[in-house]
Structures are given as structure tokens and as C-alpha cells.
Amino acid sequence: FKISSLLLFGVLSCAGLTGADNTIVQNIYTADPAPVVQDGRVYLFTGHDENGSTYYTMKDWRLFSSVDMVNWQHHGSPMGLPTFSWADLNAWAGQVIARNGKFYYYVPIRHKQTGTMAIGVGVSDNITGPYKDALGHPLVENSAIDPTIYIDDNGQAYLYWGNPGLWYVKLNQDMISYSGSVTQVQLTVGGFGKPNTGSSAVSSFDEAPWVYKRNGLYYMIFAGNCCSENIRYSIGSSITGPWTYKGVLMPTQGASFTNHPGIIDFGGRSYFFYHNGALPGGSGYTRSVAVEDFTYNPDGTIPQITMTTS
Numbered sequence: 351f352k353i354s355s356l357l358l359f360g361v362l363s364c365a366g367l368t369g370a371d372n373t374i375v376q377n378i379y380t381a382d383p384a385p386v387v388q389d390g391r392v393y394l395f396t397g398h399d400e401n402g403s404t405y406y407t408m409k410d411w412r413l414f415s416s417v418d419m420v421n422w423q424h425h426g427s428p429m430g431l432p433t434f435s436w437a438d439l440n441a442w443a444g445q446v447i448a449r450n451g452k453f454y455y456y457v458p459i460r461h462k463q464t465g466t467m468a469i470g471v472g473v474s475d476n477i478t479g480p481y482k483d484a485l486g487h488p489l490v491e492n493s494a495i496d497p498t499i500y501i502d503d504n505g506q507a508y509l510y511w512g513n514p515g516l517w518y519v520k521l522n523q524d525m526i527s528y529s530g531s532v533t534q535v536q537l538t539v540g541g542f543g544k545p546n547t548g549s550s551a552v553s554s555f556d557e558a559p560w561v562y563k564r565n566g567l568y569y570m571i572f573a574g575n576c577c578s579e580n581i582r583y584s585i586g587s588s589i590t591g592p593w594t595y596k597g598v599l600m601p602t603q604g605a606s607f608t609n610h611p612g613i614i615d616f617g618g619r620s621y622f623f624y625h626n627g628a629l630p631g632g633s634g635y636t637r638s639v640a641v642e643d644f645t646y647n648p649d650g651t652i653p654q655i656t657m658t659t660s
């Protein structure tokens with residue numbers, strides 16, 4: 351599978367690039383893909399690594415969309431740090447979901463008063479934004495990052511997030527408040543795999559959870575093996591588990607020591623989004639979003655996927 355890109359710049363004045371393969375976006379560094387299908391179109395929300403960055407220096411999020419997984423339109427930045435008056439740094443990995451005729455964008459950002467990472471919520475009437483701060487304060491704050499969101503069949507929404515640890519909370523119908531307590535998942539080896547040799551972690555789970563349901567099975571895709579990450583996954587019989595570890599989905603490769611998954615079905619095919627350091631100047635802090643298509647095995651397991659590294 352090869353993907354080519356035609357970038358139409360909504361806010362940038364550069365000329366578009368045509369005929370290029372992975373990575374999807376070739377004129378800026380992108381990370382932490384969060385794809386969502388809406389009205390027959392794939393919307394790809396990403397983080398944005400600054401040029402020359404030597405840390406996770408990220409100030410805004412970016413949005414791209416496609417109807418064919420070949421030609422991509424750049425919608426610019428739907429949301430940035432200035433959206434959240436209470437935050438000062440770290441526009442890291444988020445995810446968007448539709449409900450109530452609105453779009454909710456869950457993101458980890460640093461709370462400037464406490465200096466810890468917290469999860470904020472943007473809201474918009476349009477998937478392309480602009481998104482406004484729905485609350486004026488964090489939804490949850492326990493220094494963990496990487497929110498992922500899923501609405502179960504009974505209408506109950508679950509917000510998971512991770513690193514350190516893996517956590518979830520049940521959201522109310524309004525999607526900006528929750529009921530019950532914040533719950534920490536027990537990271538057993540049977541549920542999330544063995545830690546890498548020499549690690550003091552309980553299991554291989556590190557960060558970047560991506561939760562969803564498909565054909566009766568719940569999937570928890572995640573980055574494991576800190577700090578040279580690969581993508582691993584577990585399958586559960588309910589959205590809160592118990593989880594059974596299923597193995598490495600994408601091995602460690604390429605110039606980025608982190609990776610971050612996002613999975614969708616679209617147009618009868620399944621797509622695995624991730625990031626690497628494949629663009630010129632690419633590194634662990636100047637990353638690029640890429641995608642591979644794949645086919646689930648008949649039992650719902652996922653075959654190992656090879657990263658495109660150039």
C-alpha cells in the first residue's frame with residue numbers, strides 16, 4: 351500500500367506537494383495521529399512538532415482530511431494552546447469525538463498554575479473548528495496524558511488516558527463532566543505484556559492508549575516498551591476489560607523513539623496511523639504521521655504492521 355499526498359494549504363501560502371508517498375504531511379512535522387471518520391471523510395487530527403525542536407515543543411494541533419486516503423487537505427490549526435487560558439505548554443496527543451451535534455476535542459496540556467499535565471476539552475459545532483475551551487479549567491488533572499475516547503453501545507462514554515499508568519473515567523452525556531471516581535487500570539503482564547528487560551515497569555504499557563470496539567471485541571492499542579517504543583495491543587470483553595495482551599503490532603523502527611497509534615475503518619479497509627521520524631531532519635522531536643492499511647485476522651487479532659521509514 352502506498353499513499354500519495356496533495357496538500358492544499360488553507361492557512362499556509364506554500365505550494366502543494368503532489369505525488370509523494372508516506373509520510374502524509376511533508377511540509378511540517380506532525381505527531382500523535384487521531385483519525386476520525388465523519389460524513390464519508392477521514393479527518394486526521396495531529397500534534398505539531400516545531401521545526402528544530404529538541405523536546406516535545408508543541409503549541410497547536412493540526413487537521414487534515416481526505417475522501418480517498420490519497421489526496422489530503424490541510425485545514426490549518428483547529429485549536430492551540432491559546433484556546434486554554436489556564437494552560438501554558440505541551441499541546442500533546444488528543445482525540446476528537448462527535449456527540450450532541452457537537453465535536454469534543456480531548457487534549458493533554460500543562461496547567462500553568464500547578465505545573466502538571468491535565469486534560470482539557472475543546473468544543474465546536476464543526477469538526478474543522480475552531481474549538482473553544484468547553485470548561486475554562488481541566489476536566490481531569492493527575493499529571494497523566496494522551497486521552498482517548500469511546501462511546502459504548504449503551505451510550506456510556508469512557509475517557510481513558512495514560513502515562514504514568516492507565517486511567518479511565520465515565521463521562522456524562524454532556525461529555526464535559528464525569529460521574530464516579532477516576533479509576534486506575536491494573537497493568538498486569540497478562541493484560542499488557544511483559545516489560546522490556548531492565549525496566550522497572552509492571553507491564554509493557556507506556557502511553558498513547560487508543561480504545562475502540564469492533565465486531566464485538568474491545569481493543570486497547572498502546573505504545574509499550576519505554577523508551578524505545580513499539581505499538582502493542584490488548585483485547586477485552588468489555589470496555590473496562592479484563593484485557594488480554596495480544597502482542598506487538600508495530601515493532602520499534604525509524605528515527606523516532608516514540609510512536610502513537612490511531613485506527614479506523616474507512617471505505618471497506620482498515621487503516622493504522624502512527625508517527626515516525628522519516629522526513630528530512632526527522633527525530634524523536636520532529637516527527638511525521640504516516641499510515642498503513644491492514645486486514646484483521648478472522649479471529650479479530652491484528653497482523654504485525656511494518657513501518658514505512660523513508
Ligand code: FUB
Pocket residue numbers: 381382397406442443495496557558608609610
Ligand atoms: O507528542 C508528545 C507525546 O509524545 C505524546 O503525548 C506521547 O504519546 C508521545 O507521542
